[in-house]
Amino acid sequence: MDWRAPVLDPPLQTASLPGIGGVLRSQLEDFFVEELPAYAPSGTEASGGDRTTHAFFTLTKRGRSTHDALSILAEHLGISPRDVGSAGRKDREAVTVQWVSVPSSAAAGLASFRHDDIELGAPTPHDHKLRMGHLRGNRFRIVVRALDVPTDEALVHVKTKLDGIEAECGLLNVYGPQRFGRDGQSLDRGVEALRRGRAGARGNMTVAAGQAGLFNAWVELRRREDTLRRVLLGDVLEKVETGGLFVCSDPEQDQARLEAGEIEITGPVFGSRMREPAEGSPAEAVEHATLEWLGVPRSALARLGRRAAGTRRSLRIRPTQTQVEALEGEDTPAIAVGFVLPSGSYATRLCAELQGGSGDPRRR
Numbered sequence: 001m002d003w004r005a006p007v008l009d010p011p012l013q014t015a016s017l018p019g020i021g022g023v024l025r026s027q028l029e030d031f032f033v034e035e036l037p038a039y040a041p042s043g044t045e046a047s048g049g050d051r052t053t054h055a056f057f058t059l060t061k062r063g064r065s066t067h068d069a070l071s072i073l074a075e076h077l078g079i080s081p082r083d084v085g086s087a088g089r090k091d092r093e094a095v096t097v098q099w100v101s102v103p104s105s106a107a108a109g110l111a112s113f114r115h116d117d118i119e120l121g122a123p124t125p126h127d128h129k130l131r132m133g134h135l136r137g138n139r140f141r142i143v144v145r146a147l148d149v150p151t152d153e154a155l156v157h158v159k160t161k162l163d164g165i166e167a168e169c170g171l172l173n174v175y176g177p178q179r180f181g182r183d184g185q186s187l188d189r190g191v192e193a194l195r196r197g198r199a200g201a202r203g204n205m206t207v208a209a210g211q212a213g214l215f216n217a218w219v220e221l222r223r224r225e226d227t228l229r230r231v232l233l234g235d236v237l238e239k240v241e242t243g244g245l246f247v248c249s250d251p252e253q254d255q256a257r258l259e260a261g262e263i264e265i266t267g268p269v270f271g272s273r274m275r276e277p278a279e280g281s282p283a284e285a286v287e288h289a290t291l292e293w294l295g296v297p298r299s300a301l302a303r304l305g306r307r308a309a310g311t312r313r314s315l316r317i318r319p320t321q322t323q324v325e326a327l328e329g330e331d332t333p334a335i336a337v338g339f340v341l342p343s344g345s346y347a348t349r350l351c352a353e354l355q356g357g358s359g360d361p362r363r364r
Contacts, residue, residue, distance in 0.1 A: 003293050006220040007213045008184050010174045012353055014164045019356015020157050020335070021148030024348075028063050030143035031094035033347070035087060036136045036340065041124040054085070054129050055107040058121035059100045065092040069118050070100070076113050077106040085130030088138075088343060091178075101130035135343040139321070142351060147333040151326040154335050158324050161354050169229060169258065170316030171353070174219055175212035176346035187213045194270070194296045197303030207308050211269050215313055218267045218290040225286070228315070231255045234281020236312055237263045245312060247278050264314045271310020272302055317345045 025031050041056035061069045066089045074081040085101035102110070107123050147154050165171050180187035190210025193200065199207050222228050231237070235248040240262055248254045257263045268274060268287050277283035291298060301310070323338040337354065341347060 003217050003220070004184065004187070007187065007216040008177055008180055010172065010216055010219065010349075011223065012356070013168055013172055014161050014353050015356070017161055017164055017356070018157050019148075019161070019354060020144065020154040021146075021355055022144040022154075022334075023146045024142065024144060024351060025093050026143070026145045028093065029095050030145070031091060032096070032141040033090055033094055034097040034139040035090075035099055036139060037087065037099050038134045038136045041126040043124050043126070053104055054101045054126050055104055055110070055123035056099060056101050056126045056130060057110065057123040058097055060095070060097045060119040060121075061090070062095050062117045063092065064117050066090050066096075066098065068092075072115060072118060073100070073102075073113065073120075077102060077109045079103065079106050083129075087130055087132060087135040099130060099135075101126065103129075133343070137340055137342045138347070139338070139340050140347045141336060141338045142347065143327065143334060143336045144351070144355065145330065145332060145334040147335065149333070151333040151335060154333060155324055155326060157356075158335070158337065158354050161356075162319070162322055165319070165350075165353065168316075169261070170264075170318040171345075171350055172219060172228070173314050173317045173345050174216050174349060176348045178346075178348070179212045180209050191294055191296065194304075194308075195300055197297075197300035199304040199307035204307065207304075211271065211308065211310070214270050214290055214294060214296065215267050217294055218287060219315070221286055221290055221293070222267075222315075227286075229258075231258055231265060232277075232281070232283040232286070234278035234283035236266045236275055236277055236283070238266050238312070238314055239263055245275060248283070249278075264316055266312035267315050269311045269313050270296070270301055271308045272304040272306070274301075274310030275312055313344070314342075317342050319350060 059069060066086060070084045070086060071081050074084050079102065083103055087099055090096035090098050104125065110120055110123055113120055149157065186206055186209035190206045190208065191213055193207050194210040231248055231251045231254045233248060233251050236245055237248050237254060238245055245266065254263060277287060319339040319341055321338070321340045325336050327334040327336055339350065
């Protein structure tokens with residue numbers, strides 16, 4: 001049974017509903033992303049009266065990867081790229097606004113920074129470096145051009161799709177194909193690394209691609225067993241309000257809480273220290289079946305160590321602050337869709353649902 005196809009391109013949730021087709025990223029400005037920070041910079045001295053150690057500011061980039069933009073900034077400031085902190089990586093083919101930190105000792109050089117593709121906001125003092133994951137979510141505004149249907153019809157289709165996703169308790173939180181590299185090459189290398197129990201360097205993106213592939217495979221197995229919306233005995237569940245995790249011991253009770261939006265099922269981002277379902281439970285059986293499907297021995301996971309500890313990932317996320325508007329004066333029908341997603345989720349998955357799989361491949 002082939003696992004690669006549904007991992008790279010998971011089936012649409014709303015395939016039975018009409019999509020709008022169209023093209024993404026016709027222009028850089030068509031894909032706009034703004035980070036929503038987990039906290040604001042303190043703007044004050046560190047505790048104990050110590051001087052602030054870092055400066056926080058926004059970095060707006062056009063047509064550049066986060067790695068490239070931070071390297072350019074570090075070179076201008078005369079510091080190592082490792083000294084520049086960021087909360088996440090953002091698309092190259094887009095206009096993105098993200099938060100960045102640099103040591104206070106280098107902050108004086110920010111005023112003289114000039115670059116055609118990068119703009120910096122005003123710095124604010126803070127008492128620590130910005131770390132990966134210190135992010136609440138992302139705000140998107142995405143333009144879809146050359147629609148397959150008239151604009152007024154597209155607006156109706158988008159609303160119907162969003163209502164359908166809400167009726168299914170949210171959007172499946174699968175990883176987008178950009179995590180897996182060109183033609184899935186990073187996926188193949190990452191799964192092979194996991195099979196050998198080799199984590200590589202800390203933050204290794206190849207291994208992360210393998211972990212993402214296993215998560216998508218787990219989602220596919222739950223889909224085939226028709227348990228995407230059903231709590232299983234032993235499932236590791238997440239409290240929506242607090243993020244706290246617990247293991248299901250009463251599926252009937254927790255099913256009611258799931259449908260009320262109080263909790264969410266979590267899936268495995270396999271690693272050496274990941275929290276696992278109850279031993280011998282139906283939930284554990286699905287996760288073991290996922291490893292067997294992709295040929296990853298459980299013994300190999302233990303050898304990954306701290307560099308790939310693993311975690312749990314919400315099965316679904318809910319788009320919020322959704323807005324849809326028609327764009328007037330365009331040569332072909334076009335709309336703009338705005339929404340907010342939690343950090344770590346993929347806007348391209350929501351776009352794929354809205355487009356209905358019939359859009360230009362650049363939708364990814």
